[in-house]
Amino acid sequence: MDLEEYILYMQKKINLLNMNKEELLIFFDKLGEKPFRSHQVMRWIYHHYCDNFNYMTNLSKSLKIKLNQIAEIRAPIIVKEQLSLDGTIKWAMQIDKQQIETVYIPENKRTTLCISSQIGCPLGCSFCGTAQQGFNRNLNVSEIIGQVWRAAQLININKKINMINRFPITNIVFMGMGEPLLNIVNVVSAIKIILDELGFKLSKRHVTLSTSGIVPGIAKLKDMIDIPLAISLHAPNDLIRNKIMPINKKYNINSVLEAIRKYSTHSKSNYGKITIEYVLLKNINDDVLHAHQLAKQLQGIPCKINLIPWNPIPNIQYTCSSQNRIHAFLKVLLTYNITTIIRKIRGADINAACGQLTGEVMNRIQLRHNSL
Numbered sequence: 202m203d204l205e206e207y208i209l210y211m212q213k214k215i216n217l218l219n220m221n222k223e224e225l226l227i228f229f230d231k232l233g234e235k236p237f238r239s240h241q242v243m244r245w246i247y248h249h250y251c252d253n254f255n256y257m258t259n260l261s262k263s264l265k266i267k268l269n270q271i272a273e274i275r276a277p278i279i280v281k282e283q284l285s286l287d288g289t290i291k292w293a294m295q296i297d298k299q300q301i302e303t304v305y306i307p308e309n310k311r312t313t314l315c316i317s318s319q320i321g322c323p324l325g326c327s328f329c330g331t332a333q334q335g336f337n338r339n340l341n342v343s344e345i346i347g348q349v350w351r352a353a354q355l356i357n358i359n360k361k362i363n364m365i366n367r368f369p370i371t372n373i374v375f376m377g378m379g380e381p382l383l384n385i386v387n388v389v390s391a392i393k394i395i396l397d398e399l400g401f402k403l404s405k406r407h408v409t410l411s412t413s414g415i416v417p418g419i420a421k422l423k424d425m426i427d428i429p430l431a432i433s434l435h436a437p438n439d440l441i442r443n444k445i446m447p448i449n450k451k452y453n454i455n456s457v458l459e460a461i462r463k464y465s466t467h468s469k470s471n472y473g474k475i476t477i478e479y480v481l482l483k484n485i486n487d488d489v490l491h492a493h494q495l496a497k498q499l500q501g502i503p504c505k506i507n508l509i510p511w512n513p514i515p516n517i518q519y520t521c522s523s524q525n526r527i528h529a530f531l532k533v534l535l536t537y538n539i540t541t542i543i544r545k546i547r548g549a550d551i552n553a554a555c556g557q558l559t560g561e562v563m564n565r566i567q568l569r570h571n572s573l
Contacts, residue, residue: 319379382418
């Protein structure tokens with residue numbers, strides 16, 4: 202770090218969105234403040250969506266001055282909003298000189314926010330638009346929780362001006378850009394804020410993490426937090442998965458299934474079942490023989506399967522399976538008494554459906570995940 206970079210670094214304020222409750226307690230203790238002050242500030246941030254210390258009416262004047270000097274509450278800025286015909290909303294949020302994408306999916310009284318954990322993705326899955334963008338870096342806690350905070354703030358503003366088509370967030374899924382378990386420390390810290398009564402107060406059963414199968418990450422997650430887990434499997438055998446998901450050459454299907462078997466015995470938030478995600482690609486992984494292979498792979502694992510029709514992505518030469526092949530695949534799985542559904546496609550007209558999130562990524566860093 203040269204002198205100019207060091208000066209800029211020293212001038213940066215501490216972003217309180219990077220801290221969960223325990224870290225905020227430590228921060229305010231170092232300021233010489235009582236613990237209740239950290240609780241007050243956390244409520245202002247996550248219950249009132251306030252990012253200005255001067256508006257926090259129950260703080261002392263001296264504390265406001267102190268916080269304004271050294272701290273800030275800064276979430277990513279929404280730079281573009283796209284509204285789907287089905288009510289889905291996609292927000293592009295600015296991170297550095299790049300953009301990530303976050304998706305709001307309303308359905309009856311349930312509203313799901315799909316959030317990102319990395320800028321781009323390093324895993325290179327051949328059917329995924331995010332993977333084609335390359336990878337820049339992990340998001341920090343404020344950039345992860347900031348997506349939820351920004352969406353909730355906007356919904357709250359809309360509520361005040363009587364916009365009735367946007368409802369509070371009831372569910373959060375880590376299924377946006379990136380592989381969450383390659384950013385596990387920041388992701389778990391953000392989840393703690395999501396679950397905290399001083400944060401967004403969501404039930405742990407309403408926060409799902411989706412992974413491509415980072416085996417050591419699944420083992421670590423088991424000891425860090427208990428939330429529902431979804432596995433992006435997408436193939437019934439290693440031959441196919443090696444071709445469409447390069448990560449399988451490092452963590453093959455057997456190792457992934459063994460990891461989730463251990464996770465499921467430990468977890469109390471999955472209702473006893475891990476979600477298996479399976480994108481259907483025409484003439485690649487959608488034959489009834491593949492359905493039989495998949496069912497046999499999953500024997501002895503408490504799970505449910507989401508079949509996902511592949512969503513078209515520019516410059517990717519795949520085709521979505523026909524409805525006949527999808528339903529034939531479904532029929533086979535049901536004969537094995539595996540709970541299986543066909544996921545409804547949402548937001549495809551604005552490129553907000555599964556695998557379509559791209560943002561704007563400057564690919565300049567190659568992630569080394571050998572340590573996981």
